[in-house]
Amino acid sequence: MKHTLLCVFISILSMNTIMAQMPHDQIYMNKNIACGALMYGNSSWTNYWENSLKRDNPNIGKLSTESLSAMIAYGITKKVNALVMVPYVKTQASQGNLMGQQGFQDVSLWLKAQVFNYKQLHGHATLGISTPMSNYVTEFMPMAIGIGAKTFSARAILHYNLPSNLFISATGSYIVRSQVTVDRDSYLNGEKLVNSGSVAVPNAFDAMFRMGYIKKENQLEVFAEHFSCVGGDNIRRNSMPFLTNDMTMTAVGAYAKYQPKSLGVSAKVSYVLDGQNAGQSTNVTVGLLYLFKVK
Amino acid sequence: MKKYIYYFITFLCFSFLLSCENTASEALLSPYVPANIDENAGSWKTFVLSSPTEVSIAAPVGTNDPTYLKEIDSLKNIVAPNLTNEQRQIVAYWGAGAVFRWNEIARELSARYNSAPAANAEGKYPVPDATNPLADPKFPFANPPYVSRALAYLSVAQFDALVSAWKYKYQYNRQAPGNVDKAIKPLLPMSNLPSYPSEDAVVGQASYVILLAMFPGEGPFLKSKLEECKNARLWAGMNVSSDINAGVSLGAGVAAKVMVKAKADGMGAANNQAATSDMITRSKSLGFTKVWTSQESPARPPMLPTFGNVKTWNFDRATLEAIRPAIPYIEGSAEFKKDYEELVEVDKNQTREQAAIANFWADGPGTYTPPGHWHRYGANAGFEAKYSEVRMARMLAYLGTAEMDAGIGCWDTKYYYYSPRPQQYGLKTSVGLPNFPSYTSGHSTFSAAGAEVLSAFFPQKASTFNSYAQQASDSRVYGLIHWRLDCTMGLKHGKTIGQYAVKRASQDGAL
Numbered sequence: 001m002k003h004t005l006l007c008v009f010i011s012i013l014s015m016n017t018i019m020a021q022m023p024h025d026q027i028y029m030n031k032n033i034a035c036g037a038l039m040y041g042n043s044s045w046t047n048y049w050e051n052s053l054k055r056d057n058p059n060i061g062k063l064s065t066e067s068l069s070a071m072i073a074y075g076i077t078k079k080v081n082a083l084v085m086v087p088y089v090k091t092q093a094s095q096g097n098l099m100g101q102q103g104f105q106d107v108s109l110w111l112k113a114q115v116f117n118y119k120q121l122h123g124h125a126t127l128g129i130s131t132p133m134s135n136y137v138t139e140f141m142p143m144a145i146g147i148g149a150k151t152f153s154a155r156a157i158l159h160y161n162l163p164s165n166l167f168i169s170a171t172g173s174y175i176v177r178s179q180v181t182v183d184r185d186s187y188l189n190g191e192k193l194v195n196s197g198s199v200a201v202p203n204a205f206d207a208m209f210r211m212g213y214i215k216k217e218n219q220l221e222v223f224a225e226h227f228s229c230v231g232g233d234n235i236r237r238n239s240m241p242f243l244t245n246d247m248t249m250t251a252v253g254a255y256a257k258y259q260p261k262s263l264g265v266s267a268k269v270s271y272v273l274d275g276q277n278a279g280q281s282t283n284v285t286v287g288l289l290y291l292f293k294v295k
Numbered sequence: 296m297k298k299y300i301y302y303f304i305t306f307l308c309f310s311f312l313l314s315c316e317n318t319a320s321e322a323l324l325s326p327y328v329p330a331n332i333d334e335n336a337g338s339w340k341t342f343v344l345s346s347p348t349e350v351s352i353a354a355p356v357g358t359n360d361p362t363y364l365k366e367i368d369s370l371k372n373i374v375a376p377n378l379t380n381e382q383r384q385i386v387a388y389w390g391a392g393a394v395f396r397w398n399e400i401a402r403e404l405s406a407r408y409n410s411a412p413a414a415n416a417e418g419k420y421p422v423p424d425a426t427n428p429l430a431d432p433k434f435p436f437a438n439p440p441y442v443s444r445a446l447a448y449l450s451v452a453q454f455d456a457l458v459s460a461w462k463y464k465y466q467y468n469r470q471a472p473g474n475v476d477k478a479i480k481p482l483l484p485m486s487n488l489p490s491y492p493s494e495d496a497v498v499g500q501a502s503y504v505i506l507l508a509m510f511p512g513e514g515p516f517l518k519s520k521l522e523e524c525k526n527a528r529l530w531a532g533m534n535v536s537s538d539i540n541a542g543v544s545l546g547a548g549v550a551a552k553v554m555v556k557a558k559a560d561g562m563g564a565a566n567n568q569a570a571t572s573d574m575i576t577r578s579k580s581l582g583f584t585k586v587w588t589s590q591e592s593p594a595r596p597p598m599l600p601t602f603g604n605v606k607t608w609n610f611d612r613a614t615l616e617a618i619r620p621a622i623p624y625i626e627g628s629a630e631f632k633k634d635y636e637e638l639v640e641v642d643k644n645q646t647r648e649q650a651a652i653a654n655f656w657a658d659g660p661g662t663y664t665p666p667g668h669w670h671r672y673g674a675n676a677g678f679e680a681k682y683s684e685v686r687m688a689r690m691l692a693y694l695g696t697a698e699m700d701a702g703i704g705c706w707d708t709k710y711y712y713y714s715p716r717p718q719q720y721g722l723k724t725s726v727g728l729p730n731f732p733s734y735t736s737g738h739s740t741f742s743a744a745g746a747e748v749l750s751a752f753f754p755q756k757a758s759t760f761n762s763y764a765q766q767a768s769d770s771r772v773y774g775l776i777h778w779r780l781d782c783t784m785g786l787k788h789g790k791t792i793g794q795y796a797v798k799r800a801s802q803d804g805a806l
Contacts, residue, residue, distance in 0.1 A: 058592035097590055099642075099723035099775070137650050140725060183654035186406075186671075188661050193403035195671065237431060238413035239661050240727075 028114065029075030032294045037266075039287040041067040045272075045279030048142075051234035052276050061095030063142055063279065067105075074294065079114040086133065089145040098143050104133040105146045124157040126173075139182040141241040142279070148243075149177040149201045165215045171208040177201040180243055189244045190233040199243045202232035217259040225270070226250045235277050245277040253283070264289040326390030328484045329683035333805075336685040337462030340803035341455040342608070342692060343553050347462035350548030352541045355467050355491040358475045366535035367476050374529055375480070382530045383482065389527040390483045391678065393498035394453050394687040397506075398674045400520055401449050402663040404510045408437035409660050411595070411730070418593040422566070428512030435510065439658075439737055440565070440602045443666040443695075443702035445509040447608065448557050449502060450670075450695035454688040456501040456549035457494060460542065461685050464489040472535055482531040493534040494684045496542025497549075499524035504550035508557065565602040571710075574600065578713035582625050585715045587732035598731045603707025608696035609795035618791050619708050620784040623734040626715075634778040638717050641775055650725055653774035656738060656767040657726040665738050665767065666698040669745030672763070676753045689805060694748045697796035701744035701789050705737050708788070717775055726774035736777045739768035739785025740792070747793025751800065764789070 029035060044064040047056050069087040076082055090102035108130040115123040131150045138148035155173035162168065180199045187194055205228060212221025232246030253270025266287040272280045337347050344350070356363050389396055412420045412432030423434035435441050469491040473481040488494075503521040507514060525543070528534040534542075578586045589595045607615055624631040641649060658665045673694045677687040714734040718724065729737070746764035750757035768786050771777035800806075 095592065097718045097723050097728055099645075099725045135647060137647075137654065137725075139654055140650075143725075183651040184657065184662075185655065186662065186668075188406050191403075191407060193399075193406045193663070195399075236661060237410055237433070239410050242661070 028078055028112075029073055029081050031075045031077050034072055034074045034292055034294050036290045036292065037069075037071040037073075037287050039067075039069045039071065039266075039285055041065075041069065041283065041285040043067075043281045043283040045281040048279040049235075049276050050237070050239075054280070057096075059096035060093045060098065060142070062093070064092050064094070065145075066090045066092075081112045083110045083112065084108065091143050091145055093143065098140075101137060101140065101143045101145050103136045103145055105136070106130040106151075107133050120161040122159045122161075124159065126153075126155045126157070128153040128155070137183065138180055138243060139184060139187075141243070147177070147201055148180045148182075151178070152176045165213055167210075167212060167214055169208075169210040171206075171210070173206045175204045175206065177203055182243070187242065187244070188233075188236075201243050202229040202246060204229045204247075212255075217257070217264060219255070219257040221256075222252070222254045223270075224250070224252050232277075241277060247276070247278045249275040249278045251283075257289075259289055259291070262291040264291070324391040324395075324678065326387075326392075326483045327678075327681045328486050329686075330681040331683060331686070332486045332488045333461065333683045333685050334465060336458055336683070336689075336805070337465055339458050339461075339685075339689065339805045341458050342451045342696070343556050344455045344459060344549065347459045350459060350545055350552070352463055352492060352545050355469050355537060355541065358469060363535065363537070366537060367472055367479070370472055370479055370529065370532050370535060371476070375532060378530055382526075385523050386482050386527045386531045389495065389524055390531070392684060392687060393495040393502075393524055394457075394684050394691065395674050395678055396524070397449065397453065397498060397502035397520075398446070398670055398691060400517075401446055401502075401506055401509075402667040402671060404506065404513060405437045405442040405445065405663040405667050406661060408433060408435055408510060409442070409662060409664060411436055411438075411660060414593050414595075420593075420595050425511055428510070433512065437510075437664070438598055439664040439666060439741065440599050440702040440706055441509075442664040443699040443741070444557075444560075444562060444605070445506070446666055446670050446691075447695035447699035448509070448553055449505045450688060450691035451608075452501040452505045452550045452553040453498050454685070454692035455553065456497045456546050457685040457688045459549055460492050460494050460497045460545060463492055463541075463545070464494075467491050469538075472532055479532045481533050483533055485533070488683075490534050490538045492541035492545050493525075493528055493538040494542065495528050495534070496525050496539040497546040498684065498688070500543045500546030501550040501553075502546075504547060504554065505557075508554055560606040561604050562602075565599045565605055567601040568596050571597065571600050574710050574713050577711070581622060581712065583712070583714060584626055585719060586713045587715050588719065589730055590716065590718045590728055591730055595730045597710075598729070599706060600710050600731075603703055603710055605699075605703050607700045607703050609700055609792075609799050614795075615704055615707060618704070618788065619711060620735055620788050623712060623714055623778070623780050623784070630780070631778075634780055635717075635720060637772065637779055638722050638775055641773060642722050645725060645773065645775075649773035652766055653726050653770045656742075656770035657774065658738070659727050659729075665741040666695075666702070666745075668767075669698060669741065669749070670694060672745070672760070673749055673752075676749060676756060680753065686805070689800075689803075690748075690752045693752075693796045693800045694745060697744045697748045697793050698741055700795065701740045701792045702737070704788060704792050705735055705740040705785065706731075708735050709733075709737075717778060722775050724775045726770075726776065728776050733777060734781045735785035735788055736768060736771045736781040737785070738771050739764075739777075739782045740789035742767035743786040743789025744793035744796070745789075747790050748796050748800075751797040 044062050046062045067087045067089045071085040073083045085108045087105045089105045092100040110126050110128040112126040115125050129152050132148050136145050138144050153175040157171045159169045180201050182197050182199055185197045208225045210221050210223040228248040229246040233244050235241050249272050251270045251272045255268045257266040268285045270283045414420055423432045423436050425434045428434040468489045471490040473479045473485050499521050503517050507517050525539050575586050658668050677690050709732040712734050713732045716733045718728050742764035746760040749760045768782040
């Protein structure tokens, strides 16, 4: 029986938000096969977009977000897989006096299913939910480790196999984000002062285009990704970001995975080219993968 | 078969997405008949007016006069039958009370304008320009002293104008349209308060004048709110046009007098950066080995170093100096070391609860600041107690003047000692560091003054307000930006300042 490894990576694209990415490929874990992964991520930015103004901030210097995540993917059936991920996140600013934050962030669960096959074209869908694992501080941005919202996401993946193990793939997803209760009892949303601690975090969508080489468990690809909120306000002049902000990012990157046996490694790098209300981050994630059979 | 299940799941999931709207809604407040309409408010002592009739208004025509009957007819046959839903919503909004809503509007503007100027390419911080308020940096930078002052003048103008309005209401005793003509069905609960001049128009016009002076870039916004405030009374069938027009005239006249006082209170000279070198010299002569320095990069000039010279409301200059808190602990003393160690412990092991308290009371950039926070609690308490418009304005005027006095007293203290912040000893902060000297804590001073005044007005809530003040004070230690002594002494100072406002209130004839 061929064990195929399902690979997962996380991309820390936003200023604080850790966004878990589902596998975008056509491979599935076979029934009762699991893949465990341990991933270290480092995301940092010196420049950011205050609304659309690109600037640096000597009172922050370089803002770094490090994460350590544990992930398990499991084959429920050959065509339906489940994934769970738990990240621990730590932030730090190289200058100024803002206190770094750390803690367990949001636990995520996804179900991924193959929806159709037509010759070389494959369609997949994933459903995901996430919820904060701890009552971490969300309003102390950009130091906060996450946005604190429960999320529900749906993703559609189209994958097309080319000759010589090459492929192209397109992905679109929509992320519904719940209200967040902050510690304070009022905040500005755009020009409106809301006299409540309940914050409507804008929903978001994400689109991705990938191309690369894949053969058995080994993979090499490049990608471009665009993340944007549906509505939201902008960072005010010379002010800190907030949960209501309409974050937008366009990034490019590369991903590679090598797994000769049950042990494997993966690496991902990405860089934000353009954005709004977001950091121009450089993201690096390296992972250690381990494939095993359950039962 | 299986694939249909997947189609179904996909369909379900997108339906869920489309149906999911996340909005943070706020409760709409229901209008009330005041617990007491305060018939005698026309004789209450005002802050700025020398007498309640210092600004005069014309006598109204009688309710049998054809001009008046035409106004009544217009309410009945033109306004009421053509009301739109949008107009009804505006009526419901203003039904919470004009004083309540204008206070809320002022807090919103405060939050919107609470951004420190950004450094320019030369590393300098441009000073906001009142004659070009919407340029970058916007004018004003609505920091805590600025907001304390804006809200003080707003509430004082509302109060004086309403005392005057009450005087005329009972002098002319013209009844409300709904009482004159039973065919008029007002949309808001009605009392027996005479309606000439309209209290809402008085408050609206006075508020408009003060807020336009404080937020000069907001002319169109304020104008639209003023129009709403006045029209809502016609749409609701609560006032006729001549009630409104007389209110506008009175509100404008009183606000102009309050602005004369505002322009002469010394605020124009509150940002005298040239005064800081003498302040530093004095600090060193008092024994401070380390004085306050800006921790921002590039270094930012301190916030309003001479705000302490601005004229106070409820006590004089000699009193301000007499009640100034004593010199704080200086580096090298055992007491200083103890305060330092408390902060080091928080730095290492800040609990989630401490962080929450620090965040709740932070009231930093982009918020209405601590004076705004206390005005909100005051306005809400007055609403719950079903205060009349004039009693609401009175309570907020004492609260507002106490907050401004607290700002002046605290800023005087801060620049008298020019003491260093904990961040000058390597500590971080979980809320952001204000750019002015440490001792005493502004939050503690504002909060104790606020709690003292509100406790006098709402004795049954005194323990709540006092615990709020204590928590607001503690929050600055939990956020690591103040020494414990800054907070305890600030609380004490603020309480004393609040007592002067309470004493003044006890002598204004309203109790």
